Amino acid sequence: MSQTPERPVTPISAVLNFRTVDVRGQQLSLAGLRAAVPRAQSGTMADAEDKVLDIISAVRTRGFAALRELALTFDGVEQTHPRVPADALRAALAGLDPAVRAALEESIKRARAFADAQRPANIDVELGVGAVVSQNWVPVARVGLYVPGGLAVYPSSVIMNVVPALAAGVESIALASPPQKDFGGLPHPTILAAACLLGIEEVYAIGGAQAIATFAYGISAGASGDGSLAGIEPVDVVTGPGNIFVATAKRLVKGVVGIDSEAGTTEIAILADATASPALVAADLISQAEHxxxxxxxxxxxxxxxxxxxxxxxxxxAAATKHSSRVLEALSGPQSGAVLVEDLEQGIAACNAYAAEHLEIMTKDAPRVASRIRSAGAIFVGDYSPVSLGDYCAGSNHVLPTSGTAAFSSGLNVTTFLRAIQVINYTRSALEQVSGHILSLSGAEDLPAHGEAVTARFASR
Incomplete structure (x- = not known):
């Protein structure tokens, strides 16, 4: 019988400030619950906005020159053009650890199966003889996918961005990830290998808000000064997670392009009762604090x-994990803590108010409890569905709405890259059948030319 290794017993409570909020006995409204659950301090995105606006303006007006300056400033990298050479992609895949490649391939297989099943069917509705209204799902022409760098390496995010775009039928896919000084100014080789594994050939070493600006507005060849550098075409949709600067940039370009969501720093909420394992709850809280x-x-x-x-x-x-100081800082921040609720009913209400990016249900009869959640990016049910499963190999997508936006937005999926186009096809007799109603409504709205556009089709000529 194997023994569990002893864990360190050095007290670190002085540096762990995992606070407790007690709402028991309080009849809190939705707004009250939202205010009570720990959140990041407000103002962060507003503080970032001026810097991001400057970056967007620089990329729009000075193109590649601005990208070179930003790469040097933020990444310590000198570059002529951010496009990753094709041979670098192939070399990264050839040098990939076989175990990592096998894991990526399994993740891709599961993500593809789930994404392929998501594509909605086109519909035709016959509302009368000769009166047909259809809805056709059509992929956008070009997308820009962002994969963050920073404190970790995210080949899994390559999969999460690329697979649903491919399933949607997008024909032009560009991917950006921050340049890395340690890898010759290219993105991390594991990122490049994952892109190559998925057949993505257009990859750029661009990080942060400047990547979002590049995708949104494009850069013409002439933006290099002498026109010698190949341009970058703008996209229709930008997706992918990132830090506060990436999230702010996506918010600022929304409307110029479509976005998945303003996904910022990760978050986990766990709804647990007395039946939950404290060790598993702590392990899962730490797994997200590690980010x-x-x-x-x-x-x-x-x-x-x-x-x-x-x-x-x-x-x-926390004392035993590799990134202990990072974990302790996250757990001790105003965005983290325990919320004591009166009962499971108030707990469910608190979860719906918080609208977590990741929500784990670790209660008695967890599936039933999970069915009552209305606001979450993704729900993980029971002891054997941790968030880290969703990060890598569940088949679900880990690009999810944060900061309460799960109350009104969804995680990345196939429909992010599709448009529903309505098609109206009426015959003469079908239009004539409703022409009187059109005249009545156009008159009621004082828009008589609307009605006249219909009667003109039946007037003798």
Missing amino acids: DPKAASVLITDSEALAADVRVELELQ
């Missing part, structure tokens, strides 16, 4: 004893 010092990890529970046990586990596990 970023600003990541949000929130426990919602009606068990004071569980909350206390989770805090002990957080101290033990």
